[in-house]
Amino acid sequence: MKKHLLCATLSLASVGLCTHVMARNDHTSSWSYSADTGPQHWGELKSDYTLCSTGLTQSPIDIGDAVKADLSPLTFSYRASSATVLNNGHTIQVSPVDAGGITLATGDYSLVQLHFHTPSEEKIQGRTYPLNVHFVHRNAAGELAVVALLFEEGAYNPALEPILAIMPKEAGGMTKLSVQNIADLLPATRHYFSYMGSLTTPPCSEGVRWHVLTQPVQLSKDQLQAFQALYPMNARPVQPLNGRTVQVGG
Ligand SMILES: [Zn+2]
Incomplete structure (x- = not known):
């Protein structure tokens, strides 16, 4: 709405510029991580x-005191698959063709896509990590379950490199990832924090089952900088808990 008003008030001489700006915004969609289209205005x-x-149940959150619970193990059945790697204007998104999924107490969910945020959207006891990946899954009923994995700076991460090596630099760019098992990105320990939340990007839909792995993995400074060269900051701020409880177990 605001954009249309702005365009309407521009002089005829500026119409070309206006069209250009709108086309670019349409391409990368209307929201961003800063200023007038940033998270405070979504x-x-x-x-x-x-x-x-x-x-009232938005994500991400700062995971403070989690309640120990007898959570069912997070069972991954990821398998090797080819994938597309898209620079969607907000992040790098990897969409496998057929990469299996996860099994929760509520049933099976297929891996739809994974994408990255820097710094991490999740905080643990107030601590922010330099990067996170969100593995987005969907069940037959269309319900979403996300697994979040945190990265800390340290050793070179060979499982991450195939994605970083081919990620398109320009928004809208897409490349093809040859067969890779996404499971190679996961840490050995699968303990997790569990809570109900939302998508962390518009439209911020709720009813999303969140699973934040307690064990981070590492990536090198060069690898982190490679992603940050494309997206220096693409993390939504943490949202109020509003009485939600976070459980830990698995
Ligand atoms: Zn995300």
């Missing part, structure tokens, strides 16, 4: 995005 940008400001 809820006002489109009626579909209202939950971003009114939702």
Whole structure:
């Protein structure tokens, strides 16, 4: 709405510029991580995005005191698959063709895509990590379950390199990842924090089952900088818990 008003008030001489700006925004969509289209304004940008400001179970969160619980193990059945790697204007998104999924107490969920945020969206006891990956899964009913994995700076990560090596530099760019097992990215320990939340990008839909792995993995400084060269900051700030409990176990 705001954008249309702005365009309407521009002089005829500026119409070309206006069209160009709108086309670019349409390509990368209407929201961003800063200024007028940043996280504080997502809820006002489109009626579909209202939950971003009114939702009471939003993500990400700062995981403080989690309650120990008898959570069912997080069972991964990832298998080797080819994938597309898309620079979607907000992050690098990897979409496997057929990479298996996870099994929760609520059933089976297929891996739909994984993508990255820097710094990490999740905080643990107030601590932010330099990078995280979100593995997004969906079940037959269309319900979402996300697994979040945190990265700390340290050793070179060979499992991450095939993605970093071919990620498109320009928004809208897409490349093909040859067969790789996404499971190679996972840590040995699969303990996790569990809570109910939302998508961390518009439309901020709720009812998302979150599983944040307690064990981070490492990546080198060069690898981190390679991602940050494309996206220096693409993390939504942490959201209020509003009485939600975080459980830990698995
Ligand atoms: Zn994410």
